[in-house]
Amino acid sequence: SWEVTETDDNDAVLSPLREAAHLLRTTAVPVAFPTETVYGLGADATRSDAVKGIYSAKGRPSDNPLIVHVSDLSMLRGLLSPATAAAATTKTKPTNPSSLNQDQNGEQAEKDDDDDDPIPANYRPLIRRFWPGPLTILLPLPSPSPLAPEVTASQPAFGVRMPASALARSLIALTGKPLAAPSANASTRPSPTAAWHVAEDLRGRVQLVLDGGSCDVGVESTVVDGLCSPPAVLRPGGVGIEALRSCEGWEGVVKAYADHHHAGEDGDGKKGAAPRAPGMKYKHYSPRAKVVLFEAGGGERRSSGSGSGSGVEVGDVTKAAGGAVGFIRTGGWDVAGGLRHSGLRDTLLANGGEEEEGNMGFVVREGALLLVNDDGEESSQKLLDVDLGRDVKGVAHGLFGALRELDRLGADVIFVEGVSDGDDMSAAVMNRLRKAASEIRA
Numbered sequence: 001s002w003e004v005t006e007t008d009d010n011d012a013v014l015s016p017l018r019e020a021a022h023l024l025r026t027t028a029v030p031v032a033f034p035t036e037t038v039y040g041l042g043a044d045a046t047r048s049d050a051v052k053g054i055y056s057a058k059g060r061p062s063d064n065p066l067i068v069h070v071s072d073l074s075m076l077r078g079l080l081s082p083a084t085a086a087a088a089t090t091k092t093k094p095t096n097p098s099s100l101n102q103d104q105n106g107e108q109a110e111k112d113d114d115d116d117d118p119i120p121a122n123y124r125p126l127i128r129r130f131w132p133g134p135l136t137i138l139l140p141l142p143s144p145s146p147l148a149p150e151v152t153a154s155q156p157a158f159g160v161r162m163p164a165s166a167l168a169r170s171l172i173a174l175t176g177k178p179l180a181a182p183s184a185n186a187s188t189r190p191s192p193t194a195a196w197h198v199a200e201d202l203r204g205r206v207q208l209v210l211d212g213g214s215c216d217v218g219v220e221s222t223v224v225d226g227l228c229s230p231p232a233v234l235r236p237g238g239v240g241i242e243a244l245r246s247c248e249g250w251e252g253v254v255k256a257y258a259d260h261h262h263a264g265e266d267g268d269g270k271k272g273a274a275p276r277a278p279g280m281k282y283k284h285y286s287p288r289a290k291v292v293l294f295e296a297g298g299g300e301r302r303s304s305g306s307g308s309g310s311g312v313e314v315g316d317v318t319k320a321a322g323g324a325v326g327f328i329r330t331g332g333w334d335v336a337g338g339l340r341h342s343g344l345r346d347t348l349l350a351n352g353g354e355e356e357e358g359n360m361g362f363v364v365r366e367g368a369l370l371l372v373n374d375d376g377e378e379s380s381q382k383l384l385d386v387d388l389g390r391d392v393k394g395v396a397h398g399l400f401g402a403l404r405e406l407d408r409l410g411a412d413v414i415f416v417e418g419v420s421d422g423d424d425m426s427a428a429v430m431n432r433l434r435k436a437a438s439e440i441r442a
């Protein structure tokens with residue numbers, strides 16, 4: 001047998017969690033918390049006043065529904081059928097070795113052959129494989145609904161996920177309520193993947209930001225609809241479509257999202273079908289700086305210095321004169337190659353500048369581009385260079401942080417190398433980049 005002694009260390013973690021849970025239970029001002037994807041802005045999903053607080057803090061359009069976060073499967077079953085929740089507390093469950101992952105309480109969650117389970121059977125392979133984790137599923141809204149109507153924003157279904165972050169699940173469990181939580185950015189801004197990102201956008205609008213460090217995944221959850229046939233991906237995210245396709249019943253899952261926010265963006269329905277995840281129609285993920293995206297065509301990597309056509313030209317940079325120019329590199333294109341090999345005598349990409357170590361998986365190198373015009377007049381342009389590496393997971397992890405960091409350092413324009421579009425997380429990365437970009441070059 002063993003004893004739990006509350007040490008100062010426990011208190012250091014637990015007291016902010018307890019405070020956050022108390023605020024969530026007793027007030028209508030949202031609390032920001034980390035998840036493995038991005039920071040969320042949470043409120044008790046069963047209380048209208050609390051959920052309204054999320055929309056006003058974010059400046060979020062009220063027709064964009066929120067994802068409900070649960071700590072364990074019994075909380076989800078409780079939402080789907082209150083009777084099951086009551087019964088579950090009195091029933092002892094047999095141990096089944098071929099089981100779903102265990103929930104927080106060590107309760108066996110496997111109910112594949114159980115017709116009483118309110119979780120639809122087609123979702124069970126996904127839950128077993130991806131929960132807790134970055135996958136949101138749509139479920140029919142029970143009647144009467146235990147959720148505040150503002151959560152679903154008049155959609156017939158609600159979106160729900162069980163986050164992998166232990167901090168997030170602990171907060172939900174301590175609150176004892178499912179938490180509605182969108183990403184904790186101001187509407188249209190890049191999603192927050194560190195506590196300071198939340199503070200930057202929402203200072204004074206949230207009462208507490210739980211700091212869990214930088215988010216592992218860095219892009220939001222994949223949203224799937226298994227209530228329609230064939231099942232559909234409504235938003236690409238931390239779970240790739242190939243991984244979904246390997247699950248029983250999900251082999252034929254289709255993509256039902258558009259990458260360009262311009263499509264149907266003005267909401268007048270003239271520019272094509274309305275997206276089925278309503279959030280996908282809005283301008284999104286945008287830093288203050290103008291974003292120019294270079295699509296990585298056909299997986300072909302540009303060799304540095306080939307100099308023909310693509311890449312950032314010196315003219316791009318001089319047009320942005322006055323401030324700073326940012327580069328986000330992923331190896332898809334050598335966007336800075338056009339500068340290095342432009343043939344201009346005094347073109348200089350100096351990497352000897354200040355190095356800033358971040359916890360976001362990237363370093364910003366600051367250099368200067370010295371330009372000399374025909375009259376011999378010199379001007380210089382600050383260059384901010386971020387390399388996110390070649391691994392798409394690393395790119396996803398650092399992407400939103402890099403956009404914000406370059407904004408903070410004063411970039412007027414950010415040139416970003418895309419990654420080749422695949423069936424893994426690269427779909428999520430390219431989706432976010434295409435939405436953030438005001439210009440796309442092939």
Ligand code: TXA
Nearest residue numbers: 037040065066155157158159182183220221277278279
């Ligand atoms: O990773 C994530 O999902 C993060 C963290 C905090 O969990 N949350 C997040 O929430 O990204 P948000 O609100 O920024 O994006 C939710 C997306 C939107 O595109 C929304 O339209 C869609 O999910 N969605 C939510 N509920 C829905 C519903 N009932 N029907 C259709 N789409 C829904």
Ligand code: MG
Nearest residue numbers: 182183184191
């Ligand atoms: Mg969001």
